[in-house]
Amino acid sequence: xxxxxxxxxxxxxxxxxxxxxxxxxxxxxxxxxxxxxxxxxxxxxxxxxxxxxxxxxxxxxxx
Amino acid sequence: xxxxxxxxxxxxxxxxxxxxxxxxxxxxxxxxxxxxxxxxxxxxxxxxxxxxxxxxxxxxxxxxxxxxxxxxxxxxxxxxxxxxxxxxxxxxxxxxxxxxxxxxxxxxxxxxxxxxxxxxxxxxxxxxxxxxxxxxxxxxxxxxxxxxxxxxxxxxxxxxxxxxxxxxxxxxxxxxxxxxxxxxxxxxxxxxxxxxxxxxxxxxxxxxxxxxxxxxxxxxxxxxxxxxxxxxxxxxxxxxxxxxxxxxxxxxxxxxxxxxxxxxxxxxxxxxxxxxxxxxxxxxxxxxxxxxxxxxxxxxxxxxxxxxxxxxxxxxxxxxxxxxxxxxxxxxxxxxxxxxxxxxxxxxxxxxxxxxxxxxxxxxxxxxxxxxxxxxxxxxxxxxxxxxxxxxxxxxxxxxxxxxxxxxxxxxxxxxxxxxxxxxxxxxxxxxx
Numbered sequence: 001x002x003x004x005x006x007x008x009x010x011x012x013x014x015x016x017x018x019x020x021x022x023x024x025x026x027x028x029x030x031x032x033x034x035x036x037x038x039x040x041x042x043x044x045x046x047x048x049x050x051x052x053x054x055x056x057x058x059x060x061x062x063x
Numbered sequence: 064x065x066x067x068x069x070x071x072x073x074x075x076x077x078x079x080x081x082x083x084x085x086x087x088x089x090x091x092x093x094x095x096x097x098x099x100x101x102x103x104x105x106x107x108x109x110x111x112x113x114x115x116x117x118x119x120x121x122x123x124x125x126x127x128x129x130x131x132x133x134x135x136x137x138x139x140x141x142x143x144x145x146x147x148x149x150x151x152x153x154x155x156x157x158x159x160x161x162x163x164x165x166x167x168x169x170x171x172x173x174x175x176x177x178x179x180x181x182x183x184x185x186x187x188x189x190x191x192x193x194x195x196x197x198x199x200x201x202x203x204x205x206x207x208x209x210x211x212x213x214x215x216x217x218x219x220x221x222x223x224x225x226x227x228x229x230x231x232x233x234x235x236x237x238x239x240x241x242x243x244x245x246x247x248x249x250x251x252x253x254x255x256x257x258x259x260x261x262x263x264x265x266x267x268x269x270x271x272x273x274x275x276x277x278x279x280x281x282x283x284x285x286x287x288x289x290x291x292x293x294x295x296x297x298x299x300x301x302x303x304x305x306x307x308x309x310x311x312x313x314x315x316x317x318x319x320x321x322x323x324x325x326x327x328x329x330x331x332x333x334x335x336x337x338x339x340x341x342x343x344x345x346x347x348x349x350x351x352x353x354x355x356x357x358x359x360x361x362x363x364x365x366x367x368x369x370x371x372x373x374x375x376x377x378x379x380x381x382x383x384x385x386x387x388x389x390x391x392x393x394x395x396x397x398x399x400x401x402x403x404x405x406x407x408x409x410x411x412x413x414x415x416x417x418x419x420x421x422x423x424x425x426x427x428x429x430x431x432x433x434x435x436x437x438x439x440x441x442x443x444x445x446x447x448x449x450x451x452x453x454x455x456x457x458x459x460x461x462x463x464x465x466x467x468x469x470x471x472x473x474x475x476x477x478x479x480x481x482x483x484x485x486x487x488x489x490x491x492x493x494x495x496x
Contacts, residue, residue, distance in 0.1 A: 011443045012175060015433075018369050029175045030448070055140075055433035056440075 001044050002037045002062040003051055009058035016059055020050035024059075032058070079103070083111035086132055088383060088406075089266070091249060093480035098423065101411035104134040110397045113406065130385075130404040131397070136415035136435070138395070139407045142386055143440035149386035149405055151442060156280070157328035158321055164441050170325075171441070173309045173317075177302055178446055187452065190221055194460040202464060202493065206471050209489045213461070214342045218453055222333030225449070227301025228290070235286065240334040242279045246272055248479060280327070287326045291319065302329075332446055336381065337453050339485030343379040344458065346476040346489055347425065349468065354425055359462050361427060371427040372455050377434035378425050380410040381484040384438065409435045410484070465493050 003023065005016075012030035016023075022043055024032050039047045051059035082103050087093060104111055113130040133139045142149040146163045155161040159170035176182070194217060201212040219237065223230055238255075245251040249265040257275050259267040291307055298304045306325060309317055317325070348355040361367040388403040399405070413434045414422040437444035444450065468491045470476070477487035 011440060013437070013439075013443060014180065014448060015373070017180070018373075026180055028179065028181070029172065030179045031175075049430060052431040053433065055435065 001039045001047070003034060003039060003047055004037060004060045004062065005032050005034055006058045006060070007031060007033070009056045010054075011056050011058075013055055015053040015055065016050035019053045020046040023047045024050050079107040079111075083108055083113065083132065086111065086113055088480050088482065089248065090480070094478040094484070097410065097480060098414060101134055101408065101414060102416075104132070105411060105415055105417075109133070109135045109138060110395050129400065130406060131399065132406045132408060134408055134411040134415075136412040136418045139409065139412035139435060140439055142405060142407050143435070143438055143442065146386075146441060148389055148392055149407075150389045151384075151386060153385050153387045153404065156324050157331075158324040159445070160328050160332075160442065161324075167441055169312055171445070173311065174325075174445055177305060178448055180448055183448055183452055186221075186225070187456070189224070190453065190456050191460060193217070193220055194456055195464070198460060198464045205494050206490065206492045209345055209468075209491050210338070210342050210477075210486050211488065213457070214338045214345070214486070214489075217341070217457055218337035218450075219334050221449070221453060222329075225302060226329060226333065227294070227299055227303040228330075232286070236330055236334065239279050239283050240331060242275065243331055244335050244483065246275060248481065283327060283330070284323045287323055288319065290326075291322055332444075335483065335485070336444075336446075337450050339381045339483060340376060340379055340450070341454060341457055342486030342489060343381065343478065343484065344375045344454070345461070346478060346486055347375070347379065348458075349470050349476070349489065349491065351425075355462070355466075357427060358458070359466055362459050362462060367428065368455055368459070369451075370430065370432070372451055372458070373432050373434065373436075374425055374427055374429045375458075376436035376451075376454070377413045377419075377429070377432060379484075380413045380434070380436045382436075382438065383408045383410065383482050384442075385482065406482075409438065468493050 005024070010031045012026075012032070014026055014030065014032070016032050017026050020043065023034055023039060023046070025035060027033055048061055051061045082100055086100060086104070088097075111132045111134070113132050133142060146167075150163050151161055151167070152163060153161065159167050159174065162170060197213050197217060201207050201209075215237075219233060220230070222228070223233065228236065241255055242257065246255065246257055246259070247267060249261070249267075252259045252261065252267040252272070253265075257267070257272075259271040259275055261267055290303055294304045294307045298308065303326075306317065306322055311317060311321075348358065358371060361371060383406050386405045386407060388399045388401055388405060390401050392399045413419070413436060416422050418433075419429075437447040437450070471490040471492045474490045476489045479485060479487060
């Protein structure tokens with residue numbers, strides 16, 4: 001499973017970060033990014049919840 | 064009054080229109096019936112024309128021919144995401160709120176870093192300490208007004224610390240905030256002693272109110288000019304200093320006018336919105352002890368309390384921002400005209416049954432919860448990470464220190480409506496046994 005953050009759409013709500021800080025990071029502007037798109041098995045569910053929490057639909061999950 | 068209708072029948076349409084005519088966010092009895100009306104409008108008239116409504120909005124409706132009310136999540140979110148059609152330039156002298164992209168984007172680049180998790184986390188112990196100082200003082204009594212003694216001072220103190228505003232000037236800033244935010248409310252103008260003539264419904268006359276607002280703005284600007292000068296000479300570790308040192312597009316300093324328009328907005332945003340949200344959440348938890356118990360159970364679990372705060376923000380949603388239509392535009396079969404005002408109701412959008420299951424219920428672990436309480440798109444709330452922290456800490460400390468509060472006998476919470484909702488008073492009693 002991969003996750004991709006659309007930086008054009010992200011508005012810095014940090015809801016992905018609040019749901020799964022292990023995967024989603026926040027830059028100095030407050031916008032989300034991921035270091036590693038490939039999600040390890042143990043974090044899959046939480047990473048998915050982070051993506052679903054985004055009110056801007058900025059995060060895509062690729063199974 | 065509001066019952067279900069068949070919109071396919073002419074009498075159904077008429078009823079829907081008559082409900083929209085009653086849509087007056089500033090009316091004294093509006094908070095009691097708002098969600099019933101919103102539900103009806105979402106179902107039967109998602110884009111409705113406001114006639115009597117939003118009198119306060121009338122203050123800024125220079126030349127607008129019509130005002131529209133968006134009730135559904137999808138439409139409210141669409142408008143927030145399309146500033147080229149739904150502009151924030153509605154005549155409020157605020158930066159960055161009253162500015163559209165691309166200028167808005169540049170201002171936000173400057174300000175975003177001031178309110179990130181990294182910057183705010185170190186403040187957490189001080190915020191918690193201050194919450195307890197307020198509670199120490201308040202709990203010397205068995206009965207108190209939680210709004211006056213906690214919900215108002217708590218965010219203001221923190222904001223002053225972050226922004227670098229002198230605490231001894233708090234009363235002055237409170238006064239300006241009250242004039243700007245509450246001056247247009249029936250009864251409130253009188254309470255504030257603004258000396259504005261009112262109409263038969265007790266609402267301040269628009270022209271006189273404009274005058275008072277202009278004077279208050281001048282006073283505030285004069286006050287802030289002194290602070291700005293001080294920071295230019297003696298920089299400190301605060302947002303005021305960061306503002307005067309900021310570089311627009313990395314090149315030029317902000318002009319005095321830009322600085323003042325930013326501070327003006329910061330003072331309103333920092334002094335009123337957390338007060339309103341916290342007040343409304345506490346009204347809910349006062350009236351729903353079973354939900355309060357549930358909250359107390361989960362409040363020390365970081366993941367659970369985080370999602371509980373989001374849910375409480377969704378449920379209480381206080382803002383209904385206005386936008387100006389930039390060109391003639393047909394939206395959902397409604398012909399919007401250039402210059403029309405549109406009210407984007409987050410209170411209604413966040414209860415939209417098309418998106419949220421059991422929207423009128425508080426479900427602390429609701430997921431997903433893409434609520435619009437902090438607004439979405441370019442104008443999402445700059446201070447939202449600070450607001451969340453303040454709400455979480457306030458609710459944790461209140462419930463740690465006084466889990467068994469009740470409404471003082473014979474009292475009703477003083478909830479008010481409008482473009483920014485809130486609570487005037489919430490008189491509670493503790494230790495009744």
